Amino acid sequence: MKKKLNILLVMTLVLTLALAIPAFAAYDFEEVEEGIYEVTFTFDGAQDANAVYLAGEFNDWSPNHPDWEMELIDGLWTYTIEEIEEGNYMYKFVVNGNDWRTDWDAEDFADDGAGGQNSVLVLMDTRLDGEFKVGIDYTSQFEYLGEDEEFNFNNELLLGLSGSAFREVEEGEREEVLVFSSDLKIAQDIGDIGSAAKATEASLDEFSLESLNLTYLHDLGNISLQANTFDRTNSYGPLALMHSGQVSTNDSRRVRVESDKWLDFNAALTEYTDDITDEDSRREYLGYINAQKTLMDDSLDLGASINYNQLVTEEDGIEEYQDVALIGTVFGEYRVNDGLTVRGQYSNVPGFQGELLNFILDADCEDAGLEIDNDLIKAVYAVGNFEVNGDEWYDGAFPGNRIKLEYNDVTERWEGSADQADETIAIGTTYKFHIVPYNKEDIEDEDWFDWNDDHEFSWFGDPNNDDEDFEIVVGDPYVDMLFDIDSFDRTHVYMTELEYVIVDERASLMAQIATGDTEMTVNKGEFTLGMRAFGEDAFLLLADETIEDHDNRTEFYARGNYSLLENLKVDADLVYADEYSDLGGEGVEHRVGLGADWTVNRDLNVRGEFLYLDEIDEDEIDEKTDEDGNVLEVLDNGFREENRKFRVEMDWHRPLAGLDFVNAHIEFDNEDDFDEDKNKQEIFVETQTGLVPFTEFVKVNTTQRFDSGVNGYYAETSLDLAVDVIDYVNADVFFAQDDVSTVEIDDEDVEAFEDGTAVKYSLEARFHNLPSVGDYVNHITLGFESDVDGIIDHEDYDDDDNDWKRKFSASTMLELPTVEEFHGLTIELEMQNIEDGEIDEVPDDLDEDDQYYVADGQKFVEWYSTLTFLTGYDFSETFRTNITVKYDLSHGEISEYEDDAIHIALTKELNDNSELSASYNRRDEDNGEDYVEVLYSLTF
Numbered sequence: 001m002k003k004k005l006n007i008l009l010v011m012t013l014v015l016t017l018a019l020a021i022p023a024f025a026a027y028d029f030e031e032v033e034e035g036i037y038e039v040t041f042t043f044d045g046a047q048d049a050n051a052v053y054l055a056g057e058f059n060d061w062s063p064n065h066p067d068w069e070m071e072l073i074d075g076l077w078t079y080t081i082e083e084i085e086e087g088n089y090m091y092k093f094v095v096n097g098n099d100w101r102t103d104w105d106a107e108d109f110a111d112d113g114a115g116g117q118n119s120v121l122v123l124m125d126t127r128l129d130g131e132f133k134v135g136i137d138y139t140s141q142f143e144y145l146g147e148d149e150e151f152n153f154n155n156e157l158l159l160g161l162s163g164s165a166f167r168e169v170e171e172g173e174r175e176e177v178l179v180f181s182s183d184l185k186i187a188q189d190i191g192d193i194g195s196a197a198k199a200t201e202a203s204l205d206e207f208s209l210e211s212l213n214l215t216y217l218h219d220l221g222n223i224s225l226q227a228n229t230f231d232r233t234n235s236y237g238p239l240a241l242m243h244s245g246q247v248s249t250n251d252s253r254r255v256r257v258e259s260d261k262w263l264d265f266n267a268a269l270t271e272y273t274d275d276i277t278d279e280d281s282r283r284e285y286l287g288y289i290n291a292q293k294t295l296m297d298d299s300l301d302l303g304a305s306i307n308y309n310q311l312v313t314e315e316d317g318i319e320e321y322q323d324v325a326l327i328g329t330v331f332g333e334y335r336v337n338d339g340l341t342v343r344g345q346y347s348n349v350p351g352f353q354g355e356l357l358n359f360i361l362d363a364d365c366e367d368a369g370l371e372i373d374n375d376l377i378k379a380v381y382a383v384g385n386f387e388v389n390g391d392e393w394y395d396g397a398f399p400g401n402r403i404k405l406e407y408n409d410v411t412e413r414w415e416g417s418a419d420q421a422d423e424t425i426a427i428g429t430t431y432k433f434h435i436v437p438y439n440k441e442d443i444e445d446e447d448w449f450d451w452n453d454d455h456e457f458s459w460f461g462d463p464n465n466d467d468e469d470f471e472i473v474v475g476d477p478y479v480d481m482l483f484d485i486d487s488f489d490r491t492h493v494y495m496t497e498l499e500y501v502i503v504d505e506r507a508s509l510m511a512q513i514a515t516g517d518t519e520m521t522v523n524k525g526e527f528t529l530g531m532r533a534f535g536e537d538a539f540l541l542l543a544d545e546t547i548e549d550h551d552n553r554t555e556f557y558a559r560g561n562y563s564l565l566e567n568l569k570v571d572a573d574l575v576y577a578d579e580y581s582d583l584g585g586e587g588v589e590h591r592v593g594l595g596a597d598w599t600v601n602r603d604l605n606v607r608g609e610f611l612y613l614d615e616i617d618e619d620e621i622d623e624k625t626d627e628d629g630n631v632l633e634v635l636d637n638g639f640r641e642e643n644r645k646f647r648v649e650m651d652w653h654r655p656l657a658g659l660d661f662v663n664a665h666i667e668f669d670n671e672d673d674f675d676e677d678k679n680k681q682e683i684f685v686e687t688q689t690g691l692v693p694f695t696e697f698v699k700v701n702t703t704q705r706f707d708s709g710v711n712g713y714y715a716e717t718s719l720d721l722a723v724d725v726i727d728y729v730n731a732d733v734f735f736a737q738d739d740v741s742t743v744e745i746d747d748e749d750v751e752a753f754e755d756g757t758a759v760k761y762s763l764e765a766r767f768h769n770l771p772s773v774g775d776y777v778n779h780i781t782l783g784f785e786s787d788v789d790g791i792i793d794h795e796d797y798d799d800d801d802n803d804w805k806r807k808f809s810a811s812t813m814l815e816l817p818t819v820e821e822f823h824g825l826t827i828e829l830e831m832q833n834i835e836d837g838e839i840d841e842v843p844d845d846l847d848e849d850d851q852y853y854v855a856d857g858q859k860f861v862e863w864y865s866t867l868t869f870l871t872g873y874d875f876s877e878t879f880r881t882n883i884t885v886k887y888d889l890s891h892g893e894i895s896e897y898e899d900d901a902i903h904i905a906l907t908k909e910l911n912d913n914s915e916l917s918a919s920y921n922r923r924d925e926d927n928g929e930d931y932v933e934v935l936y937s938l939t940f
Helices: 002-020 505-515
Strands: 027-033 036-043 052-056 071-073 076-085 087-095 099-101 108-111 117-123 129-145 150-170 173-191 206-217 222-227 251-259 264-273 281-295 300-315 318-335 340-352 357-361 377-384 403-408 413-417 430-437 458-460 479-481 488-503 523-534 538-541 547-550 553-565 568-580 586-601 604-617 638-653 659-669 680-689 695-705 711-719 726-737 742-745 748-751 757-767 777-786 804-814 822-834 863-874 879-888 902-911 914-921 931-939
Touching: 036 087, 036 117, 076 087, 357 403, 357 430, 377 413, 488 538
Parallel strands: none
Antiparallel strands: 027 036, 036 076, 052 087, 071 076, 087 099, 087 117, 108 117, 129 150, 129 931, 150 173, 173 206, 206 222, 222 251, 251 264, 264 281, 281 300, 300 318, 318 340, 340 488, 340 538, 357 413, 357 479, 377 403, 377 430, 403 413, 430 458, 488 523, 523 553, 538 547, 553 568, 568 586, 586 604, 604 638, 638 659, 659 680, 680 695, 695 711, 711 726, 726 757, 742 748, 757 777, 777 804, 804 822, 822 863, 863 879, 879 902, 902 914, 914 931
């Protein structure tokens, strides 16, 4: 694959140069001074002639003037005009005084009036003039991994080329004809050179084209060849139908043509691949052709587009086509006048008639809850409440009723298609994985492993659902949609739309005066009425990266906004559509959205929103009742939901003397997606002032949840003390009232916070300009943070899995003003009071004395404290060193657990473009403990 790519690049470059550079004539010229040229003619013919003369417009067509006689040199008749002005001159060669010959190697020709052709001498420098840049970044690295006693030698060269080529079109003017840029990577890694048995071959590990962009600019359009780029050019038309961009690849290349001369046109074919050097790979082809033409004095636009998508997998040289989608679109837009526009579009799209489910299991994946080496697994099956060979899995794990998964070496996961089943497997089907190991002892200690009496297999359920069965849902990480071309039929999507715009003449005039743009307009109102219709099972790949699968659906919509006053703008969004449901529901959908923006003055803005939505809720398939116990309207397998959302927000700057701002909002939403009980009644208020004595500002806010009783209060300040040594003092506090949220302890739900309240606060102060020692102590910073109640560990309060309840920090920087080469010594102390934990049993693979933090929810030390030293020194302008040491105060030793526990780096600048560095790291998570690196870098 790579060889083919290189050949393609060479052919493209040769073709481009051939198109851009004119053919050489039988003369050569050189500009000796501005507008004056020296020209040398050569004539390959009539070597046996007595004499050959040069005749033309520059010597009044004299056929035998002795001053214009050509000289025979090495078999070529040659003549040089030492000075001739820029221009075009017709000429011919005259053999023996009467035989007029045309120079057929000339750049141009003209009628000689006697039925023949004169050759034309063109004295204008049309050869390419260009700019060229080269960038080189070379790194040579020597590593010593003390943990593995291994030596590695790594080399990497990044070569960047870029430039442009120009052609002179008129005197003093030139145009760009060629633009190019590319990045080439060459890498060689030699591992474990200390062991001949393990040493890798000294050959290139990587020779790859990281990026390429080669574009030829032609009068009719631009032609480009591109690699490792991702172009998501929208199709023309209001629906912007195109591929959604759901590709995950390491390499791509694209050929693209575009033009805006007499037709707005662009077309491209892009290939995305996992690895261009791997025969077992995944490739995706995306193509589009877009054309648009403006007619009738710029009032009518007509256009068409074709989008093509195909997914191909190749294994052992055998290609399998898995996904084909072709979308054809025509559209038009007619601007009746300055305010009224009518548009329409018709698209022929794939109609997805069925689903072919593909079961997927990545056993060596933390998200799957397994992390098992695939080499330990003999076989994997998917079994569920569906029939295979007439049997269901609940009747027993018989070989005949299981869907077998095969291991895919390319994706490194187990995959199997559900078309092995006797029936269509529907959304909502439950299943498990049946895993057969080569040796049960290898994985029997895993928590999830549960084998039968024969110790042959295990049932693996959903680790995110209390080890219950999986349920097939769209987006399930263990189920994938695999589309086959036979699963698609053709259907349609069409739309028509009427848009009316009211221009604010006064505001437009003021904007034109302010900007100088005479075409600028400001709209007072915009209104749109439209209709969209989707054919049965219309399958769309949209530009907004969403994939939609529609049943028969017709929707009518209206949206608009209007400035009632100069400072009051209202908007509305109304939709009436046929209801549809994957669960079989039918009916209608209503959506009413209303909003208003009121700019009271330059300091106060108010925004109000109301949303009413009446639709089928497909997530609710069990019986559902309202607050009074009445069963909601059941629509087949779905339920009709009426959702009302109301929100008002205010942003008020300087509302009162002394207040910087007041931000507030109130919101009611009976179907909130981010709240467990689907009900939200919230009010939020925040303000800030700078009038409190001895403070720069004080900011406070509160969030009140009327639906649940969960309330939060926050305050923050920065003290402004008239003390020269105090740089700043910052403090904040957060208080939560939560009588609703619970956590699970010993399989029981208990209140998240004791007495339903919790407090978190922090304080930080920085001191500088210290008397007597200010020249030597740059600053001292002290900080304290308390989260005894675990607010930041609580899921409702931005959980980040912290496991400390108090934290103290201090830092300072010591300097020696008389020693400019000294970087200073930074000392940082951090002490963390570990959260309470119960030590029921120390895990077998953990030693209490070796623990510095929390393992498996158990606390081994009360306080974990580290002291860090950082310093550096410049021995000369080109030679410097930096040192970091982290000391574990909890165990009285240099830390065994922190990265950069001891880190020493020496750097020597060899010249302006290169440097040599060496470093030692006591612990480095990426490379192992006792890591030594020697690095040579060259950049220019």
